[in-house]
Amino acid sequence: MASRSTEVIQYLVETQDLWPKATKTKDLENEASRALALLNEEEKAAVLRYYFVADAKMSLASHLLKHWVVSRYAGVPWHDTKLSRDTNKKPIFVDPVTGTQPVFFNVSHQAGIVALVAVAGYNAGQVDIGTDVVCTSERRIRDHRAIDTEGWGSFVDMHADVFGCSEAGYLKSDELLVQGLQQQYVAHTVDSKLRCFYALWCLREAYVKMTGEALLAPWLKDLEFRHFSAPAPASAPKQPGEAITDHEVLFHGQRVDDANICLRSLGPDYMTCTAVRTPGRKEDGLGWELGPFEFLTIEEIVEHAEAHLGD
Template sequence: MGSGNVQVIQYLVDTRPLWPKATKTKDLENEASRALALLTDEEKTKVLRYYFVADAKMSLASHLLKHWVVARYAGVSWWDTKLTRDEKTKPVYVDPTTGRQPVAFNVSHQAGLVALVAVAGYSASGEAEGEGRGGSEVDIGTDVVCTSERRTRDHRVIDTEGWAKFVDMHADVFGRSEARYLKGGDLLSTQPGSLPSLARAQEIVDFKLRCFYALWCLREAYVKMTGDALLAPWLKDLEFRRFRAPAPGTRDGFGGDGGDGGDGDGDEGREQEVITDHEVLFRGERVTDVNICLRSLGEDYMTCTAVRTPARKEDALGWKLGPFAFLDMETVLGDAEARLG
């Protein structure tokens, strides 16, 4: 998607069908040799260090997407997409000539899906790309969650300890009012159309878990946007008030083409709910400078993107976030190899 010279990029890669003959992480050295050859030695080591091959696949795709978005949208050769870390240790690409970040990006992965969000070509001053102040003028973060990945474990804990105890186990990363809201009676009454009137106990628990993971997704995207970790000292000062979980999609919604690497709507036509109106407080003050989009994807997944432009808040607030397009790994590899330089 673009507005003028600004492009807002949102892609998903489904790693579950990739490299099917790799049943162990070490198998990727042969089965994914083409992809691994595009990483630095340090990145390859990180990928192959994972115990579970599913985690290694997501790590491999994440590394590739970060280089791919820089190569494609900053217009540099593949081996010139050298990534560094900013003062908050967030991965960034800084143009060595201008000192600018021509592409601000972030990635997330869970349960086989890897999400990439980025903004390219933005300048708060309106100057041509390559001019103006150094550093990033865009803060962006994303998260993807799967409500069913740990369903058996979650239900077991809730059946044994109770819902309130389950929430309290994670309360350290929630805002002051959020855990109370999750545990309180208002949770069910303030989520319109979310449960049938004669919902069974298990359906109620699944709904509460969906709310829990929706909040997690919102907070994670916001925190990643700022560049801080979930252990940031101000976590309790951030509060999403009476947040709402998007309804599950009625179709699985995976396997969209997105294969041309363009900016088309790769999940177009899939039924999903999108929530963009959020009441967010930081240290008691309403947050009005962040564009936050929470959306369902299929029955079990949710994605969230959070973006802001500190110098001109109205710019980010005016950008449309989503839907994500599915990107084929063959497209990524083909683009990378064409840009090896």
């Protein structure tokens, strides 16, 4: 496969309004038949196993994005974009001729948004990459009810098993209100605290996915984000907002200096995070610009796939 310059790829797909006549997951077999036809039987079955159609739509978009990024950026015919899994069960594409990965990628989805991050054309070794997307308002009613009933401290403690040693304490501290909240927020409000809570969640999830492991990794307590803050929200839906790229990250008490991490707001309620590193040459990954995500439509993906099925 020909060498090419390195490209950092970040796309979002909205699924809320896709296939509006599909009110149940099984309806997608007819309403989304073009899209489903582009998946293999195992992938189709995985999509159609979801109970809620909203989840099935995000799963379908996620599968399509993984094949699309390999086909589009590695120049592979759609039917040859056969994905496998690495030792951590993370989906990957390995070129059958060279045995290398021409594209390193990761996907995430929540509340109708599917995120893809990828690095293509990097020929100097391994790329570790992860992404996460969170929606601060998706569970707002439930979150407020829990906080009103049990208090903010108890709400944080309910999730403390997936946080680092110092993070839960920071979320409950007065320091959070001084350092973690932007001026336009009203201090001490529940929503401002929840925004910082979800910012931490997004940071940790992207970092852990970058490593290739899951939120059950045995070292979760040894990973700490200190003095983290939430990016200010953007005023309009789909509009990229503030980006925070300077993070104090510790692992086993030692400062992490090889991870390029960008936490960015999207519209009033969403946040995205990309985390990337190049273990063999850390300066490469640290030098890549992680700009705003672009939006991509399912129609664009399907049209590309149908035009490149086997050429």
